[in-house]
Amino acid sequence: MINFQFVRTSVVKTALSLIGKDPKAAFIAGGTNLVDLMKRGVIAPEKLIDINHLPLKQIELKNNILHIGALVSNSALAENALVKEKFPLLMLALQAGASAQLRNVATVGGNMMQRTRCGYFYDTTMPCNKRQPGSGCGAIGGYNRMHAIFGTSESCIAVHPSDMCVGLAALDAQVVIAGAKGERKINFVDFHRLAGTTPEKDNNLQKGELILRVEIPANNLNKNFHYLKVRDRTSYAFALVSVAAALEIKDGLIANARLAMGGVAHKPWRLTASEVFLRGKPATLANCEEAAKLAMKDAKGFGENDFKLKLAPNTIIEALTIAKSKA
């Protein structure tokens, strides 16, 4: 690992001022992805700013909105009583990610900031527009079994690897961000970006900004929900396809539906057209199948990942079927 300077602060304002002064500095929280990438030479910050002592570890309910500090660990969030009771879909998504050891360290903000696991991004001898803009995409025409089928571009077909983010996208979460000019709030689904012509940008966090917290508004999606993750082994593997599904069923009809997918795009992929279709209808198998069909409009395979074109709709149908069957 190339050496670097190290500073630590327990004050948000100081953290912002430090990163503002130093364009080649990076924040470090859990470090489970950053240290990995630094060891492999994929990234080499000149300075790390340790933010683990910032006061961003609270989980609290305020005016029916759950506030989750950016430094809450993935395991603490999954075990939290409010999350279990009100947003169990998020609990399932968190439990599906990584291993117990990694979840103990990985933070909410860090999970959002993690980089793709595309092999070409990790292999510094290969072309990758995300790692080195303009060098080309090795995955297009290469090994692309794990890659995207939605929202791809000619420069990048990588996927965002998070499970937690798929849950948060489905739950209409928002992100509160601090910068030199103050705080701003954006919708979670607008946090991550599609690759487009700038795959080096994973998200819309600007240089010098810091994620403070994620907020989830109250909902009635804590009865009929499921997070279904399909992967190469039963546990501790990145998703081939995952689906977060939640239904609010009133008098036999779907009053509210939420669907988001992981492992299929450069960002958590919300299935808005399918949600609109399901609203007001009974949760029959035929309607679930139609919702899955609608979701697959515009999907495109790249050879090795063509199987996802069938796996994805099947996973949507299965997730909806399990969600609606919960008593």
Add this chain to the structure above:
Amino acid sequence: MAEIDNNQSGDTRRDFLKKTSLFTALSLTPLTVLKAADNKVDERFAELFEKIPLNLKVNNKPYTLKVEPRVTLLDLLREQLHLTGTKKGCDYGQCGACTIHIDGVRVNSCLSLAVMNEGKSITTIEGLAKGDELHPMQAAFIKHDGFQCGYCTPGQIMSAVACVREGHANSKDEIREYMSGNICRCGAYPNIVDAIQEVKEGGKAI
């Protein structure tokens, strides 16, 4: 390293060093640095980086150390403290061989920078037994033949102890799920699960 709590005290020894001519030349020309690293000049260059004071407890013994920022907790334990029970498997957080407890929580020590653990209390496999008396999990692994080559075993045992303490060892399926961060290439999994289940069902506080 600077512990910075206000905007005024941001000027550190590091910043001072940065202003010296050699450091400035190197830091402003990344290519030079890379070339220097290629030519093994990196070692001398590294001396310019401050070693950071670090206080921590390992297996209840306090240590006052100085480490480079890039040293992982795993390398600190093995190379500087010579506690080689904790194993380096993949070194990328994929295998779990380096699992230790930080303040009672199981963690992959290969992905934790040592300097991030100021004031923390670390437990490694060497800290489990009480003198000659094995920890119940160690005894159960021997009884159930929960290993073959043994390389993953320290990480498996540290993870297993945490798994029971967390309350995630209530069935074979739950044990498998919550032990999935520890890979065993010999395939001793069924026996590992048996060992953990026995300790859990023994009901003793571990």
